[in-house]
Amino acid sequence: MIKINSMDWKPIKKTFDKWSVRPTLLDYTTTCASFSWESILKEIDGLPDGKGINIAHEAVVRHAMEGRGNHLAIRWLSRDGAIRDYSYHDLHSQSNQFANVLRQLSINRGDRVFVLSGRIPELYISALGTLKNVSVFCPLFSAFGSEPIRQRLSKGDARVLVTTQKLYKQKVADLRKHLPLLKHILLADVEEDIEEGLWSLPKQMAKSSDRFSIPQTDPEDMALLHFTSGTTGMPKGAIHVHNAVLTHYMTGKYVLDFHPDDVFWCTADPGWVTGTSYGIIAPLTHGITSIIDEADFDAERWFRILEEQKVNIWYTAPTALRRLMRMDIEPCRQYNLSNLRIIHSVGEPLNPEVVKWGQETLELPIHDNWWQTETGGIMIANYASMDIRPGSMGRPLPGIEAAIVQRTNKNDIKIIEEPEVEGDLALKPGWPSMFRGYLHDEERHRKCFVGGWYITGDLAKRDADGYFWFVGRADDIIKTSGHMVGPFEVESVLMEHPSVAEAGVIGKPEPLIGELVKAFVCLKPGFEPAEKLRLEIMGFARKKLGSAVAPKQIDFVDNLPKTRSGKIMRRLLKARELGLPEGDISTLETDS
Amino acid sequence: MAEVNIKEIINKHLMKVAPEADLEELSPDANIREELDIDSYDFLQFLIAINEEIGIEIPEADYGKLSTIESIVEYLSARINV
Numbered sequence: 319m320i321k322i323n324s325m326d327w328k329p330i331k332k333t334f335d336k337w338s339v340r341p342t343l344l345d346y347t348t349t350c351a352s353f354s355w356e357s358i359l360k361e362i363d364g365l366p367d368g369k370g371i372n373i374a375h376e377a378v379v380r381h382a383m384e385g386r387g388n389h390l391a392i393r394w395l396s397r398d399g400a401i402r403d404y405s406y407h408d409l410h411s412q413s414n415q416f417a418n419v420l421r422q423l424s425i426n427r428g429d430r431v432f433v434l435s436g437r438i439p440e441l442y443i444s445a446l447g448t449l450k451n452v453s454v455f456c457p458l459f460s461a462f463g464s465e466p467i468r469q470r471l472s473k474g475d476a477r478v479l480v481t482t483q484k485l486y487k488q489k490v491a492d493l494r495k496h497l498p499l500l501k502h503i504l505l506a507d508v509e510e511d512i513e514e515g516l517w518s519l520p521k522q523m524a525k526s527s528d529r530f531s532i533p534q535t536d537p538e539d540m541a542l543l544h545f546t547s548g549t550t551g552m553p554k555g556a557i558h559v560h561n562a563v564l565t566h567y568m569t570g571k572y573v574l575d576f577h578p579d580d581v582f583w584c585t586a587d588p589g590w591v592t593g594t595s596y597g598i599i600a601p602l603t604h605g606i607t608s609i610i611d612e613a614d615f616d617a618e619r620w621f622r623i624l625e626e627q628k629v630n631i632w633y634t635a636p637t638a639l640r641r642l643m644r645m646d647i648e649p650c651r652q653y654n655l656s657n658l659r660i661i662h663s664v665g666e667p668l669n670p671e672v673v674k675w676g677q678e679t680l681e682l683p684i685h686d687n688w689w690q691t692e693t694g695g696i697m698i699a700n701y702a703s704m705d706i707r708p709g710s711m712g713r714p715l716p717g718i719e720a721a722i723v724q725r726t727n728k729n730d731i732k733i734i735e736e737p738e739v740e741g742d743l744a745l746k747p748g749w750p751s752m753f754r755g756y757l758h759d760e761e762r763h764r765k766c767f768v769g770g771w772y773i774t775g776d777l778a779k780r781d782a783d784g785y786f787w788f789v790g791r792a793d794d795i796i797k798t799s800g801h802m803v804g805p806f807e808v809e810s811v812l813m814e815h816p817s818v819a820e821a822g823v824i825g826k827p828e829p830l831i832g833e834l835v836k837a838f839v840c841l842k843p844g845f846e847p848a849e850k851l852r853l854e855i856m857g858f859a860r861k862k863l864g865s866a867v868a869p870k871q872i873d874f875v876d877n878l879p880k881t882r883s884g885k886i887m888r889r890l891l892k893a894r895e896l897g898l899p900e901g902d903i904s905t906l907e908t909d910s
Numbered sequence: 911m912a913e914v915n916i917k918e919i920i921n922k923h924l925m926k927v928a929p930e931a932d933l934e935e936l937s938p939d940a941n942i943r944e945e946l947d948i949d950s951y952d953f954l955q956f957l958i959a960i961n962e963e964i965g966i967e968i969p970e971a972d973y974g975k976l977s978t979i980e981s982i983v984e985y986l987s988a989r990i991n992v
Contacts, residue, residue: 857930
């Protein structure tokens with residue numbers, strides 16, 4: 319748990335004379351007081367003839383129609399240095415073609431279209447075309463192994479999967495017999511159809527019209543399905559609707575501070591919610607230019623992109639910022655970063671040292687914000703015009719009511735009014751991008767709401783001025799490199815290895831990536847703990863789960879601490895690993 | 911240090927972060943992070959381990975140059991032999 323005392327670090331004061339562009343949100347209190355979602359609704363376009371609200375219309379069609387069609391929408395930087403530019407017109411016509419591909423395959427309203435790929439242009443075009451067809455876009459992180467992919471495709475009732483030849487062979491081909499609903503695979507990098515159901519995406523696109531009319535879209539129609547990990551059980555598919563675009567647009571306006579000529583770079587992968595809400599949708603709703611980099615993190619390359627692409631607004635993550643801190647350079651001398659105006663960070667709490675480093679080294683403060691898959695968009699943030707208290711996630715967005723609450727019983731909570739008291743971070747439901755449910759899992763959805771509040775699962779506190787401070791997770795979910803990993807998913811796969819009797823998995827604090835996935839493994843009789851076996855189990859887990867989820871460390875233990883009902887006490891495993899007090903162990907059954 | 915020894919050291923440490931990898935099948939000019947599913951944290955651990963074993967400092971700014979077995983061998987050889 320990261321606990322930061324609000325008094326430890328000096329606030330970063332914002333001075334009005336330093337702004338090269340005046341922030342849209344100039345005064346937090348005044349904006350909150352006058353804010354209404356109705357006024358945001360007036361700023362978005364809506365489908366013609368009152369046919370509803372569609373995310374892709376707001377992101378692409380309106381700009382193509384309103385004289386911004388030639389403006390650069392996406393600049394894609396390939397791993398090997400090539401650049402491909404997409405204007406709003408290009409995105410519009412190519413996403414129309416993709417929507418027509420879906421239509422020809424009889425993929426309709428509400429059908430789930432998954433994309434498993436790296437950050438390639440086809441991902442973005444598929445996302446927008448899927449939304450135009452009022453089908454549901456479901457991104458999968460390409461570093462998932464076959465098991466997380468199978469669970470998500472299966473639970474999400476996948477009808478179509480867009481992927482590449484290599485990822486298909488490695489991770490999907492063997493799963494198809496378990497996925498009877500998945501009738502169509504569209505391969506982004508093959509020129510000819512392979513067989514019925516295994517299509518060439520370029521070929522299908524080429525024979526599809528670039529004209530498409532978005533059908534009537536109810537703002538409550540399902541648009542996005544993002545899977546997220548739970549403490550128990552398998553991942554849950556959080557449902558988002560087309561009305562979420564109001565939040566995407568509003569947070570782009572007030573937090574990210576988009577202005578018409580901005581160049582924006584969100585470094586998140588669309589496999590995670592940030593990479594979809596802010597790597598695809600939000601910048602497009604403002605008609606600005608987005609940079610997409612295919613390559614993975616590379617410190618030198620990143621500074622070069624900031625310089626060469628003249629990035630104004632940069633949305634990244636603490637893990638990456640901490641890596642940049644490792645470089646023994648003075649970025650502002652080696653690179654021309656003069657276009658950079660605002661830096662934002664999300665994914666896990668931003669430690670004050672990084673905020674201070676930004677101020678000293680990049681000559682800009684870094685603005686932390688907080689949200690999660692279920693909220694669909696930024697909920698609590700630091701704003702360009704507001705002083706930063708390093709270590710704080712900031713204050714709730716206009717239109718968002720956040721509180722620290724304490725459960726009084728199973729069905730009720732009380733709001734903690736006094737400052738600096740830890741409790742559950744809760745949000746008053748009703749914002750447009752709030753998840754509408756977990757697919758096929760109403761019980762788990764219902765349990766998130768207590769006494770009229772959405773309980774986020776994060777623990778936090780609020781200071782006397784309304785700034786929120788992250789304290790930790792209320793459950794065992796692991797936050798690694800900004801991604802959520804459910805210990806149960808990892809334990810289940812480890813137990814499939816022939817030598818493993820049982821496994822307990824925790825998040826072990828790690829300075830660069832927040833937490834790393836660590837497993838404690840009990841072996842079956844007849845197996846001896848040895849380095850060779852440890853590596854074999856690790857390789858087995860990596861193959862099944864992929865590098866994003868598999869444990870980075872595995873320890874052999876004789877037994878695992880369990881409750882009398884047989885539940886692994888991960889909290890105790892973690893306390894022991896970290897040498898912390900063991901707390902209440904009255905329910906402990908066995909002990910090592 | 912001979913090139914063959916450098917390769918052995920690289921392989922040894924690759925097998926620690928990606929024990930399931932079939933290194934015999936890996937082409938020397940393949941992007942190892944992509945081919946072997948090595949994320950940015952694992953890659954860092956791999957380079958730190960190499961640094962510790964052969965004592966050559968690899969600054970973070972150079973990580974991007976080290977995407978293939980070939981480029982890592984070349985990079986390390988140039989620094990060992992000076």
